[in-house]
Amino acid sequence: ASNRIRTLPVPAPRGTIYDRNGRIVADNVPGYSITILPGPADSVRATLQRIARYVDLPASRIEQLMANMRAYGREVVVDANVDFASVAALEERRGDFSGVYVAMRPRRRYLLGTAGGHVTGYVGEVTAEELATEAFPEEEYEAGMVVGKVGIERQYEATLQGTQGVRYVEFDARGRIVGDFGGVEARPPEPGEDLHLNLDMELQRWIHRIFPDTMSGAVVALDPSDGGVLALYSAPGYDPNAFVGGIPDSAWARLNEDEANPLFDRSVLGLYAPAS
Template identity: 40%
Template sequence: MSFHPNDIARRTRLSSVALAVGFVLLLGAFFRAQVLETANYALQSQENRLRPIPLPAPRGIIYDRKGQIIAENLPAYSVSITAPSLDSLRSSLKQLQPTLQLSETDINRAVRRYRRAPTRPTVILADASIDVISVLEEHRIDYPRLIIQSVPKRFYPDGPLVASFVGYTGEISESDLNLPQYAGYNPGQSVGKGGLEKQYEDVLHGTEGVRYDEVDARGRAVQGVGPRPDTDARGAPPLQTNIDLDLQKFVASVFSDTLRGGAIAMEPNTGAVLALYSNPSFDPNRFTGGIPADYWKELNTDPWRPLFNKVIQGTYPPASTWKLATSAIGLENKVVTLNARMPIPCNGGMQYGSRYFRCWEKRGHGYTTLAQAIEKSCDVYFYQLGLRIGLSKLVGGGIDLQFAERSGIDLPNEYKPRFPTRDVRAYYNRRYGPRGWTAGANSLNLSIGQGENSQTVVNMAKFFTALATDGHTSTP
């Protein structure tokens, strides 16, 4: 087979062009890699060589009004690990399990942390003991990706005594990370989960720092100063409160092991909360670094509900404490004076329709003035006063006194009281049906703080600040 000389020349030219084009393309690729993208490759090389270690920031110290510490930070040790994949993490955890005495719960928690933030070191133990740290340091060469660092640990010197208002801290959840108020937060960071810790999170939360460790191909730390400078963590400023710790301790001492409930002490003129205690309480220190599963189960199965704040969340019939509200509404509507007597004396009860409404005092109080009825807490007097006022005005007066609203205390998760609406007929029809209630009977119940009236302890305290200051209410 022979080729025409022209064919050979044509093919030679095509080959030369192809080689030239290929050479130009290779030259362009080399130019792009060596010149145009040199910074990107240098950055990738640097990132492979440098391991960023987050540095937790100390939270702000919380003080009482006298400068006594309510919440502070103590030095602790955390154990973390970096892993290129989930399988690698699981393998490392299995190797560490006998040494660290890791439970399946601990392993699953670490796996969840890795899935939320695979590029950050995965915390295995948030608060490791000195004994554990010593063992790990002895075997550091066996676990090159292990990170042991000193971290600030939240501590409450008075523990359960202050839990009702200070709350506790915990690791930020995945759902919290999606909320706008946590924009800029990273997985694994600690945040306030209740009480003042949560209410003033934006004040108490410091700024996380970062340390860059230089590592080899196996992830082992090597000596040398990296090209990136470390960024120090910045602690948050302190938070000064109105709490009086000495008074707080006294209030807590009033509650015995069998007494359940809540108490609050306020300055009437300013609304400053001096003490706030809910019993039974819990130890917020047990939440730091991850609450033990058995303690969490104990809290949630306790029938007295230690995690339920009985001052701001518990709603209870105010009973006789509400008689002062009935008195104020009656005086406001000019249907009674402090010296006015009711036509029916208290003989232990009062007949109204087909029902007999009793007084707490079976022997009765006889004829009393309003001032005397308040002093003796006579139910029969207030039954009659409630009838004089009328259900609509009684409800409207209660709404004007803010019994249908939250107190506005600067603590999260305050519950709203239960109280009728101004459209009394519609409210009771909706609740009992058109024929299931009467204005008179409901007025009698409402007048002594019963019926469709459940208030929080803090809301009643707010009302009494108004009585103590001639009508001026202060937000707690």
């Protein structure tokens, strides 16, 4: 039986976000992702159910992945943020997982955590609804890519987003990876551009530290000389790191059902009388 060659996308690292003093606000660390290639529905579903023994993959997510595969007719990212232990477990049993490949993938990291959740925003996998809008043109975006969802990540998506690379991977007749195909030159990804903010990270942290836990509200600090924003704080907040690789349904429900409304950005969307 002859081996088959497939082109697979190589995710590009997003640009690094810096504060006014050159401190890193958001960067990338090495991560792992699991992707599954299209195939007969029954066999793909059975493989996903086997993967679910090693990674958090609820039945609802399996059905969503099956629907995505039907809609796009191409590989789908099963989990964009897998820990090394799960990767090792899958690799040890590689023969059980035809059509599955594990790859290094840049993983977003937010150094301000909850102190800066509203201002940095977070990234997530692009949705079918987003791909249908002008904000995500089809010559630059495709299913499986990670994009800015809210905050600075969304506002400066076009700057921070890099250009995906391509690798050519050889599979045997059973859909197992043989290795990279040497006959065609792979194209490395191009990282996104860096972003330098006017924000002062230490001031943002200090406000978070002194802001009373029991209160909701916002703090905006401006530079009187030029009106530049030095801090933009909203409480209660959320940790954007929880969204990297996809937030679990239970955690998303908790954030949405919280009466204090931590997802609402009071510093930008709240209506307050001046000096109140």
